[in-house]
Amino acid sequence: MPDRPAYLRIAELLRDRIRDGRYPQGTRLPTMTELRAEHGVSEIVVRQAFALLRGEGLVETRRGGGTVVKVAPPVRRVAMDRYRSVTRPMAVPATTFTHDRRISWDEYRLDREFTRTRAGHDLAALLEAAPGTEVLRRRFVFHARGEPQQISVNYLPWEVVGGTPVADPANEPWPGGTLAQLRFLGHPPTRVEESVGSRMPTPEEAETLRMSGGVPVLTITRRLLSGPRVMEVCRDIVIPADRVVLDYAIDL
Structure with missing residues (x-):
C-alpha cells in the first residue's frame, strides 16, 4: 500500500x-x-x-x-425542560433561547422581519389548515453576547394575531417568547412537537451565523398546539451543529 x-x-x-x-x-x-x-x-x-x-x-x-x-462550547438544549422554564412565573425576563445560553436579557438581541403571507400546501398541512390560509411569517436571528447563534422562521394564523401586539415587530423580543404570546392571545400551548433533521447550511445561513466551512446545521421543525388546534409552525429552527447538544428526557 x-x-x-x-x-x-x-x-x-x-x-x-x-x-x-x-x-x-x-x-x-x-x-x-x-x-x-x-x-x-x-x-x-x-x-x-x-x-x-x-x-x-x-x-x-x-x-x-x-x-x-476553534472555540465553540456547545449549548445544551434540553427539549422538555426548556419549555417548562418559560411557562412558570419569571422573576426576570427570559425566553427558551436565553435559558439555553444562560445569558441575561441585556445580553440577548433579536433581529426580526415580519411579513403577512399565505400558506402553501406543505405549510398548510403542518398547520392543519387550508392552502392559502393567511399567516404571519416571522424570521428571527438570535444573538447571544453579540454573536449570531440561531435562525428561526415561524408562522402564526393571521386570524389570531392580526391587529394584535404580537403582529408588531416593535414588541420583540417578548419575554417568554412565542409561548407567552400565545397565552396572551388566549391560546395557551398545551403540546409541543419537534422534528429534528440535519443538512448543510445555505450560503445565506452560513454568512448570517458566521459559520466555518464544512459545518452542518441542525434543523428543528416545531409545532405548538393549544388543545386540538395548531397555533404555530416553526420551519425551521436552524442551529450550527457544532454549537449545540440536544438533550431529551422521557419520563416512563
Missing part, C-alpha cells in the same frame, strides 16, 4: 492532538514554518492540511493570529 499523502498525515496528527487535549480550544497551532521543518514538506502541503481541518470545523485561521483551535 502506498503511503497516504503528506497533508492527510499532518492533518491526522493535528486532529488527534486537538481531540486528546494537547491543543485545547483557543490554542494556536504550530506555525507553517514549524510544521514544514518537522515534516519535511512544502508550504502547500501544510496549507492543504489546515484547509482540511477548517473544513471539519476544528480550526480557524485568523488574520495576523495564525491557525487556532
